[in-house]
Amino acid sequence: MAVVRDLRVLLRFPGFRRLLTVRLLSQSADGVFQVALASYVVFSPEQETSPAAIASAMAVLLLPYSLLGPFAGVLLDRWQRRQVLLYGNLLRAVLALGTAALVLTSMPLWLFYLAALSVTAVNRFVLAGLSAALPRVVDGERLVVANSLSPTAGTLAATAGGGVAFLIRIPAPEGAGSDAAVVVAGAVIYLLGALAALRIGRELLGPDSSAPHPRMATAVADTARGLVAGLRHLARRRRAAQSLASMALLRFCYGALTVMVLMLCRYAWDGGRIGGMALLGLAVAVSGLGFFAAAVLTPWAVRRAGRFGWIAVCAAATAVLVPALALPFSPLPTLCAAFVVGMATQGSKIATDTIVQSSVDDDYRGRVFSLYDMLFNVAFVGAAGAAALMLPPDGRSAALVATVTALYATVAAAMFHVKRGDGHPAERDGMVTPVRPTTS
Structure with missing residues (x-):
């Protein structure tokens, strides 16, 4: 009941509602795309699935988060975050459509991994942008609650997206066409996420354009030194x-x-x-x-x-x-x-x-x-x-x-x-x- 009450309070903030809509659509599309990846790599009759192929797929899905994550903030402090959400989802929609076309042409598996890597790399910036924008749409008193509920809602949306992908895939006939259909469904949801971002004011999510920023090379070097200091x-x-x-x-x-x-x-x-x-x-x-x-x-x-x-x-x-x-x-x-x-x-x-x-x-x-x-x-x-x-x-x-x-x-x-x-x-x-x- 406390969670429901907290969510009701947060939904009174128009900016939070719109930002949460973008998160739910973006992460549900992620769930669809990840199930499509698993379906093609693990269950496709055209592929000789092996543990090595599965390991490669997991590396594609997870390593961009690990390697790009600490440095995403360097760019997010320079780019308008609303634009990151807009163009990030548009780019992922285009990349997903390209991946669907590659599936239909029975491309080599490494090329599929390259396309999937591109989608997940952009995802790192979108998720970081969603988190960085939260303080701009809720007050300080409710920020901790928003940081708890918003990512959890996104995880549930990703799970639901995976369920949608299973519902699309299971009754479909065998063949690459059904895998491509799932990827296209993910692309459509990415596009909806981009359209939802347009409902947010361009300047609302920051960053403050008047704030001074160090040079890009300096910021990246500072981030690397910060990680060493953290270690x-x-x-x-x-x-x-x-x-x-x-x-x-x-x-x-x-x-x-x-x-x-x-x-x-x-x-x-x-x-x-x-x-x-x-x-x-x-x-x-x-x-x-x-x-x-x-x-x-x-x-x-x-x-x-x-x-x-x-x-x-x-x-x-x-x-x-x-x-x-x-x-x-x-x-x-x-x-x-x-x-x-x-x-x-x-x-x-x-x-x-x-x-x-x-x-x-x-x-x-x-x-x-x-x-x-x-x-x-x-x-x-x-x-x-x-x-x-x-x-x-x-x-x-x-x-x-x-x-x-x-x-x-x-x-x-x-x-x-x-x-x-x-x-x-x-x-x-x-x-x-x-x-x-x-x-x-």
Whole structure:
């Protein structure tokens, strides 16, 4: 009820309503495009899907966020943000249409990746522009609430967009034409996002054109030096560094298991393209339910076990349940494992977010979270690469399950040791109310 009340208050701001509309359309189009990418790379009969191909697709989707993210602000402080939202969505619509044309011509896979990389690279600027514009459309008193609700709404929109893509794709006949139709649907939604941006005043979202800016080369160099300074500061904050290391390992496990499930859906469960995509969609939905279960459970769990204790519990639970559920390599137990892994990963992330926020000095917090974002995505891509080396074509790999189980157990032992070293959670573990979670 508190969330509904907060949203009602925010929607009284016309600028926030319009900015939120752009976000919802943009991120729903992202969901459509990402499902189209997965469909073409993983389930297309024309492609010989392999773990290496899946790892390449994940790198295309995630590395632009990691590499461009910290530097996007340099340009966003120079360009009008309304124009970034307008032209960014227009450009993505054009690029998506070009990608659809390439799908119809059965182009080489590397060319498809190049087109997809172009779309996701522009996406980094659009998302950063949406976040940077929020202080211009709500007052300071409600900015924290807006920063919590707006990205969460965007994540839900991306999930809904993925659902729309499945609805378009599943009943369609086999062939490249159906993949292209999904991409075209994404292009149309990108275009709607651009049109929605036109309803926002050109100057409303900033930046202030009268503010002095350093030269571009100087700004980029300052950003790079800031990241190095953030890394040095993180090295002096042992508890924050330990929580980030544990989160990177848990994200690695999540990524490796994701690739395994993709290969199981494609080959081992013999559902054909339609059945395989339906099972994949169900696995994503079940994992998402685990994310939301973590959002509900984590505040209660942290009050009782402490943040490091909760990370230890999450890792220990997955260390026990993942091999029991995943080793049969059957759909139903694996879907149960997806729920457990989703809940444990998101629960640990919520705790890690709060540890970093409370342990890092305010002057360094933005830079440390930029490093956190990079580490989060690089761990996922690295996991896909490692899975590509370990997985057989059908995805049934006891060695991979044993590896992630060992990593989960290692994180559980390490975090339990840290918790014991900190004493009672209410004394040394910084008992503050956890931040509202993001779903990543």
